[in-house]
Amino acid sequence: MALQISPSILTADFARLADELDRISDADWAHVDVMDNHFVPNLTLGVPVVESLVKASPIPIDTHLMIEDADRWAPAYAEAGARSVTFHAEAAKAPIRLARELRALGVRAGIALRPATPVEPYLDLLAEFDMILIMTVEPGFGGQKFLDACLPKVRRTREAIRSTGLDVWVQVDGGVSAETIGRCADAGADVFVAGSAVYGADDAAAAVDELRQLAARHGSCG
Ligand code: DX5
Numbered sequence: 001m002a003l004q005i006s007p008s009i010l011t012a013d014f015a016r017l018a019d020e021l022d023r024i025s026d027a028d029w030a031h032v033d034v035m036d037n038h039f040v041p042n043l044t045l046g047v048p049v050v051e052s053l054v055k056a057s058p059i060p061i062d063t064h065l066m067i068e069d070a071d072r073w074a075p076a077y078a079e080a081g082a083r084s085v086t087f088h089a090e091a092a093k094a095p096i097r098l099a100r101e102l103r104a105l106g107v108r109a110g111i112a113l114r115p116a117t118p119v120e121p122y123l124d125l126l127a128e129f130d131m132i133l134i135m136t137v138e139p140g141f142g143g144q145k146f147l148d149a150c151l152p153k154v155r156r157t158r159e160a161i162r163s164t165g166l167d168v169w170v171q172v173d174g175g176v177s178a179e180t181i182g183r184c185a186d187a188g189a190d191v192f193v194a195g196s197a198v199y200g201a202d203d204a205a206a207a208v209d210e211l212r213q214l215a216a217r218h219g220s221c222g
């Protein structure tokens with residue numbers, strides 16, 4: 001599959017989200033970080049805002065749920081109109097049941113792993129998911145330094161997916177920038193979340209374009 005860019009609106013202006021989505025109209029997705037102040041020490045937005053974003057923009061919404069009790073709350077984001085719902089492995093009691101429920105609601109089901117969470121327990125379950133999100137910072141905040149230590153996990157995930165022949169996407173999130181995106185692509189990521197690298201730029205659309213070109217220059221996923 002082709003590589004995709006999913007700018008995170010976490011560093012956008014929350015008072016003008018519809019306009020902020022317009023700034024990234026060439027992106028493949030808009031990445032929406034849902035934080036509950038329990039799973040991570042930060043609080044952002046919930047279902048009503050996702051519903052409004054879906055109405056405000058044609059760009060598909062890629063929700064990243066950094067919330068506890070994902071089993072209970074994640075389906076509401078599918079019902080709100082998100083096209084992709086990613087929950088954290090550490091926050092789901094029954095990830096297979098939850099992923100199946102999300103798929104039954106017609107959305108892509110993703111599972112996210114914090115930097116210290118190994119991917120190996122999930123490698124036998126790849127068929128249950130549409131995307132594996134490998135965090136490349138500790139979740140909770142934008143603007144953190146990229147953790148190169150997470151790249152071997154990206155590589156192992158991509159190799160495992162390749163050996164199954166499944167079409168599972170590998171998303172990286174955290175510290176992805178013009179400086180780091182090539183290493184992510186080399187490791188086998190194909191969906192790139194970038195918050196401050198896009199919304200911190202004067203021209204967000206140009207930043208998306210630049211990231212896309214840099215990733216395409218690397219990349220083994222083809
Ligand atoms: C962090 C979020 C990220 C964040 C990335 O917990 O999941 O999506 O917005 O921001 P940058 O790209 O600035 O690291």
Ligand code: ZN
Nearest residue numbers: 008033064173
């Ligand atoms: Zn995120």
